[in-house]
Amino acid sequence: MKRVFITGANRGIGLEFVRQLLERGDQVFAGVRNPDAATSLRRLSAQHHDQVIPVRIDVTDTGSIKAARSAVSIHTNALDWLINNAGILQRGERLGEFDAAMFNRTFQVNVTGPALVTQAFVDLLGAGEQPLLVNMTSQLGSLARKSSASTHSYSASKAALNMLTRTLTYELKPMGITTVMMHPGWVQTDMGGDNANLTASEAVAGMLNVLDRLTPADTGSFLQYDGQRLPW
Numbered sequence: 231m232k233r234v235f236i237t238g239a240n241r242g243i244g245l246e247f248v249r250q251l252l253e254r255g256d257q258v259f260a261g262v263r264n265p266d267a268a269t270s271l272r273r274l275s276a277q278h279h280d281q282v283i284p285v286r287i288d289v290t291d292t293g294s295i296k297a298a299r300s301a302v303s304i305h306t307n308a309l310d311w312l313i314n315n316a317g318i319l320q321r322g323e324r325l326g327e328f329d330a331a332m333f334n335r336t337f338q339v340n341v342t343g344p345a346l347v348t349q350a351f352v353d354l355l356g357a358g359e360q361p362l363l364v365n366m367t368s369q370l371g372s373l374a375r376k377s378s379a380s381t382h383s384y385s386a387s388k389a390a391l392n393m394l395t396r397t398l399t400y401e402l403k404p405m406g407i408t409t410v411m412m413h414p415g416w417v418q419t420d421m422g423g424d425n426a427n428l429t430a431s432e433a434v435a436g437m438l439n440v441l442d443r444l445t446p447a448d449t450g451s452f453l454q455y456d457g458q459r460l461p462w
């Protein structure tokens with residue numbers, strides 16, 4: 231049984247991770263911004279009782295991150311997986327219409343958030359079994375791949391997240407923590423839209439298959455949901 235903390239578990243890929251982890255018997259600390267409004271998560275919670283613990287967390291709020299760390303440590307003194315999944319994508323960005331607040335918001339959620347969440351939970355993760363840090367990135371953060379012209383702040387934030395993950399690798403490896411960047415594919419969620427070619431169920435099943443097989447030698451890898459290595 232793995233002990234997993236995941237952010238952005240209210241909907242989309244995060245919620246599907248919770249569902250599939252519960253089905254296989256793992257214990258999930260499900261990070262959501264508003265547990266009272268997390269209807270789908272509460273339904274899962276009713277079915278799985280003590281196996282899922284909703285945890286309030288806004289990754290842009292340092293106090294909220296600290297409170298989440300305290301809430302999790304009431305239940306466990308170790309985590310095996312930490313999945314920084316919460317993210318935002320602001321559409322339709324155009325040169326000439328850039329806005330500082332919009333860029334800052336994207337970086338706060340997609341880069342600073344994972345950095346601060348990792349920092350807050352690293353001792354619990356360091357105490358886990360074969361501990362794994364997963365940062366949910368995107369192929370749009372790959373410098374080598376063609377990126378969308380209208381996702382400037384998102385693509386830049388995911389490239390920054392990739393670099394953050396690489397730099398963290400050097401500090402986390404001596405603690406026995408394996409660190410990877412994971413691109414989930416193009417997934418049917420609020421972010422991915424209805425035309426995406428993967429369901430959340432397919433994407434998460436693929437990612438779990440990949441994550442389960444990782445070894446310390448994989449640390450620092452940029453992988454997609456089917457295990458393919460992506461170019462930087």
Ligand SMILES: NC(=O)c1ccc[n+]([C@@H]2O[C@H](COP(=O)([O-])OP(=O)(O)OC[C@H]3O[C@@H](n4cnc5c(N)ncnc54)[C@H](OP(=O)(O)O)[C@@H]3O)[C@@H](O)[C@H]2O)c1
Nearest residue numbers: 238240241242243288289316317368416417419420421422
């Ligand atoms: N879908 C795709 O095709 C795709 C492709 C590549 C990468 N990704 C990445 O995969 C991850 C999940 O994406 P998704 O498709 O599931 O997106 P989604 O359906 O839009 O869900 C995003 C989740 O992030 C949470 N979130 C947003 N801001 C937050 C904050 N400040 N603090 C805590 N949680 C916050 C949201 O919470 P609320 O429900 O409270 O708003 C929601 O649960 C993201 O990192 C995304 O960049 C997705």
